[in-house]
Amino acid sequence: MKLLRLLFVSALIIACQSEKKEDKKEVINPPIAKKIPKELTSHGDTRIDDYFWMRLSDEQKNADNPDDQTQDVLNYLNAENDYLNEVMQHTEVFQDRLFNEIVGRIKKDDQSVPVTDNGYSYYTRYEEGSEYALYCRKKITENAEEEIILNGPKLAKGYSYYGIGSQDVSPNNKLMAYGIDTISRRQYTIFFKNLETGELLNDKLSNTGGSATWANDNKTVFYTTKDPQTLRQNKIYKHVLGTDQASDVLVYEEKDDTYRCGVFKTKSRDYLMIGSFQTLSTEYRFLKADNPDGNWQVIQPRESDLIYYADHFGDDFYIRTNRDATNFKLVKTPIKKPSKENWTDIIGHREDVLLENFDLFKDHLVTAERLNGLRTIRVLPWEGKDYYIEFKDPAYTAYPTSNLDFDTNILRYTYSSLTTPNSTFEYNMDTKEQALLKQENVLGGFSSDDYTSERFEVTATDGTKIPVSMVYKKGISIGSETPLLLYAYGSYGNSTEPTFRSDRLSLLDRGFIYAIAHVRGGQEMGRQWYENGKLLKKKNTFTDFIDVGKYLVDKGYTSSEHLYAMGGSAGGLLMGAIVNMEPSLWNGIIAAVPFVDIVTTMLDESIPLTTFEFDEWGNPKDKTYYDYMLSYSPYDNVEAKAYPNMLITTGYWDSQVQYWEPAKWLAKLRDMKTDNNILIMDCNMETGHGGASGRFERHKRTALYYAFLFNLEGIED
Structure with a gap:
C-alpha cells in the first residue's frame, strides 16, 4: 500500500511538472505581425499581400533617424530574434559547446599553400585566435623575409562586419589595390597601397565590385561600379593613379539591364578583357594590356543562346562555348579574326561529358x-x-x-x-x-577511416535517375529511427559538390546521416540537367528532392519522423516549395536566406539581381511565366495546414535575398499553419547574404542549425 501511495505521489509530481512545462511553453508567445493588405495585380489576377509593409528602401535602412515604418520593421525583426532566443534558450549551453567543438577542429595558426606569381610567393596565414587572415608574400629567393601586405585583424578591428575583396598587385610588384566592404552588401571601396613603404595612396574608388585590373604601365587600373539601387555591375571605368575618381574615364557601360559586366586580364598578361554576362549569352572585348588608352575590340558580338569564355595563348584566343554544343566545346580563333566564323574545334562536343x-x-x-x-x-x-x-x-x-x-x-x-x-x-x-x-x-583525433560515403541513384517520378551522395559514421544503426539531413541547391547550373566539411562531423558523430540530392537545376549530369530544372521546368527541382526523400524513407535509411531538409538562397526556395507540396514528409526544415517571394520580387526590376535572372526563373510580366511561377512560389502558396518544424535565417543587409522575403514568409506561415511545431527565425542585424565575415564567428549560426536539429531529436550532448 505504501509503495502504491509513493507511486501515486510520484506520478502526481511528474504530472504537475509536465503541466508547469506546458504552462511555460504557453507563455512563450510568438510575435504576431500586423496586417496591412496591399493589392498586387498582374494579368488581371489580384494577390493580397498583408506583409508588404515590411519592405524598406536602402534610404530608410541607412537613415540616422528611422521613420515610423522602419521602426515597425525593426521592432518586428527584433521581436522575432527575442522569440528565437526564448524558444532555443534551453539549448544555449549546448550551442556554446557545439560552437567550441566546431572551431576546436580548426587549426588556429593555419596557413594556406603558397601561390607563385610574378617572382613572389603569396599566402594567407592566421594567428592564434584571429578571425581574419594576414595576407603575406615572400620573394622567391633564398631566406626571403615575409611581407605582410594586408593585416586583416588590424583592419577589421572595431567593425561588426569586414569583408575583404580581391587583392590585385601591379605588374612591377610595387603597388596593390584591394577592396573592402563594411556593410555586407558587396559594394566595395578600393584602396591602394605602396607595398615598398606600406603607405596608403590618396586614391580611393567607391561603389565597386571589389577588384581592380592593372594595365601593364603600373599606373592604370580598370574597375567596375554598381547601379546604386539594383547593385548590377553595369559600368567599367579607367583610373590613373594620382587622380580623383570623379575624373575617371567611362570605358564601357552595359545598358542592357539583363546583363552585368566585369573586367580581367588573360593568363598570359598580354590582354585586358571586358566581359558582359547573361544567363544565356555572353560577349567579350579585348585590349592589349600595354596600351590602356587604346580602343577595345569585340571578339564575337552577343547573340541569344550563345555563351563563350575566352583566354589567350600565342596568336589565338581559346574559347569555351556552347555554339552547336549543349555540353560546351573548346575552340580557338586568330586574334586578328576572332569572330565565330573563324572558330575551329580543339575539343568537340560530347553528349556525355x-x-x-x-x-x-x-x-x-x-x-x-x-x-x-x-x-x-x-x-x-x-x-x-x-x-x-x-x-x-x-x-x-x-x-x-x-x-x-x-x-x-x-x-x-x-x-x-x-x-x-x-x-x-x-x-x-x-x-x-x-x-x-x-x-x-x-584537430581532435579525426580519421577518414571512421566514416563511410556512398553514391547511388534514385528514380524520379518521370523516370529520371537522380544521383545522391551520402556520408555517415561507421557503426551507426541505420533504420527508421536514424536522423538524416538531406541537402540540395538546384539552381543556376551550380552543382553541389560532395566535399568534406569539418563542422559536419558534429552531426555525423551524433548519429546523423548527411545526404546530398543532386537535383535538376544544377549541372551535375550535364547542361541538360540545368535546362530541365529552370524556367517552365523548375518544378523538376522540387519533385526530384521529394522523390529522394521518399526513397530514403522507403529504403529504411530513416523515417518522416526523423527526416530533415536544408537549403539556402535558391535552395531556400526549394525548402519553401517542398513544405507546401509535401509537408508531412519532413520533421524539420532549415531554410537559410530563402528566396521565397519569387513572383513579387521578379516583377520589381528595382530589386537587386532581378533583371538578369529572367532567363533563370522567367519574366512574370509574361502571363505564361507568371502563372507557372505563382503555382510554386512558396510565399503565395502558404495554406492553412500543418507544417514541419522550421528554422529560417536571414540578414538585414542582404542584397541578394532581401530580409523581407523570409520575414514575410514567416509571418504568413505563423498566421495560417494549423500545427504547434516550432517556427523561428534568426535575423542577423549586422550581416548580409553570406553571414558573418569572421572565420570563427560564422560557425555560431552553424551551432544554431545543429542545436535546432538535435533538439528535435532529443539529443542533448
Missing part, C-alpha cells in the same frame, strides 16, 4: 570536365596522348586551382570527398608524379 573549364600552359592544355556527375581533370599535351587523372572515392570533387604560371609542367589541383579533407596537390603532367602539398588539418 560537360566541359566546365580549361587552363593553358606552355606545353599542356588542362580541362575540368564532368563525367557521370563527378568532376574530373584531363591533361592534353600539345604534343602527345591525353589522359585523365584517376580518383578513387565514390563521391568526390577535383579541380585545377591557382595555376598562375604559364611556363611550367606542374599542375596544381584541389581534391576533396565526403570523407577526405580538402587536399592540394602538385601534379607533374609529364611524369604523372604528384605530391600532397597540404591537407586540411582537422
Whole structure:
C-alpha cells in the first residue's frame, strides 16, 4: 500500500511538472505581425499581400533617424530574434559547446599553400585566435623575409562586419589595390597601397565590385561600379593613379539591364578583357594590356543562346562555348579574326561529358570536365596522348586551382570527398608524379577511416535517375529511427559538390546521416540537367528532392519522423516549395536566406539581381511565366495546414535575398499553419547574404542549425 501511495505521489509530481512545462511553453508567445493588405495585380489576377509593409528602401535602412515604418520593421525583426532566443534558450549551453567543438577542429595558426606569381610567393596565414587572415608574400629567393601586405585583424578591428575583396598587385610588384566592404552588401571601396613603404595612396574608388585590373604601365587600373539601387555591375571605368575618381574615364557601360559586366586580364598578361554576362549569352572585348588608352575590340558580338569564355595563348584566343554544343566545346580563333566564323574545334562536343573549364600552359592544355556527375581533370599535351587523372572515392570533387604560371609542367589541383579533407596537390603532367602539398588539418583525433560515403541513384517520378551522395559514421544503426539531413541547391547550373566539411562531423558523430540530392537545376549530369530544372521546368527541382526523400524513407535509411531538409538562397526556395507540396514528409526544415517571394520580387526590376535572372526563373510580366511561377512560389502558396518544424535565417543587409522575403514568409506561415511545431527565425542585424565575415564567428549560426536539429531529436550532448 505504501509503495502504491509513493507511486501515486510520484506520478502526481511528474504530472504537475509536465503541466508547469506546458504552462511555460504557453507563455512563450510568438510575435504576431500586423496586417496591412496591399493589392498586387498582374494579368488581371489580384494577390493580397498583408506583409508588404515590411519592405524598406536602402534610404530608410541607412537613415540616422528611422521613420515610423522602419521602426515597425525593426521592432518586428527584433521581436522575432527575442522569440528565437526564448524558444532555443534551453539549448544555449549546448550551442556554446557545439560552437567550441566546431572551431576546436580548426587549426588556429593555419596557413594556406603558397601561390607563385610574378617572382613572389603569396599566402594567407592566421594567428592564434584571429578571425581574419594576414595576407603575406615572400620573394622567391633564398631566406626571403615575409611581407605582410594586408593585416586583416588590424583592419577589421572595431567593425561588426569586414569583408575583404580581391587583392590585385601591379605588374612591377610595387603597388596593390584591394577592396573592402563594411556593410555586407558587396559594394566595395578600393584602396591602394605602396607595398615598398606600406603607405596608403590618396586614391580611393567607391561603389565597386571589389577588384581592380592593372594595365601593364603600373599606373592604370580598370574597375567596375554598381547601379546604386539594383547593385548590377553595369559600368567599367579607367583610373590613373594620382587622380580623383570623379575624373575617371567611362570605358564601357552595359545598358542592357539583363546583363552585368566585369573586367580581367588573360593568363598570359598580354590582354585586358571586358566581359558582359547573361544567363544565356555572353560577349567579350579585348585590349592589349600595354596600351590602356587604346580602343577595345569585340571578339564575337552577343547573340541569344550563345555563351563563350575566352583566354589567350600565342596568336589565338581559346574559347569555351556552347555554339552547336549543349555540353560546351573548346575552340580557338586568330586574334586578328576572332569572330565565330573563324572558330575551329580543339575539343568537340560530347553528349556525355560537360566541359566546365580549361587552363593553358606552355606545353599542356588542362580541362575540368564532368563525367557521370563527378568532376574530373584531363591533361592534353600539345604534343602527345591525353589522359585523365584517376580518383578513387565514390563521391568526390577535383579541380585545377591557382595555376598562375604559364611556363611550367606542374599542375596544381584541389581534391576533396565526403570523407577526405580538402587536399592540394602538385601534379607533374609529364611524369604523372604528384605530391600532397597540404591537407586540411582537422584537430581532435579525426580519421577518414571512421566514416563511410556512398553514391547511388534514385528514380524520379518521370523516370529520371537522380544521383545522391551520402556520408555517415561507421557503426551507426541505420533504420527508421536514424536522423538524416538531406541537402540540395538546384539552381543556376551550380552543382553541389560532395566535399568534406569539418563542422559536419558534429552531426555525423551524433548519429546523423548527411545526404546530398543532386537535383535538376544544377549541372551535375550535364547542361541538360540545368535546362530541365529552370524556367517552365523548375518544378523538376522540387519533385526530384521529394522523390529522394521518399526513397530514403522507403529504403529504411530513416523515417518522416526523423527526416530533415536544408537549403539556402535558391535552395531556400526549394525548402519553401517542398513544405507546401509535401509537408508531412519532413520533421524539420532549415531554410537559410530563402528566396521565397519569387513572383513579387521578379516583377520589381528595382530589386537587386532581378533583371538578369529572367532567363533563370522567367519574366512574370509574361502571363505564361507568371502563372507557372505563382503555382510554386512558396510565399503565395502558404495554406492553412500543418507544417514541419522550421528554422529560417536571414540578414538585414542582404542584397541578394532581401530580409523581407523570409520575414514575410514567416509571418504568413505563423498566421495560417494549423500545427504547434516550432517556427523561428534568426535575423542577423549586422550581416548580409553570406553571414558573418569572421572565420570563427560564422560557425555560431552553424551551432544554431545543429542545436535546432538535435533538439528535435532529443539529443542533448
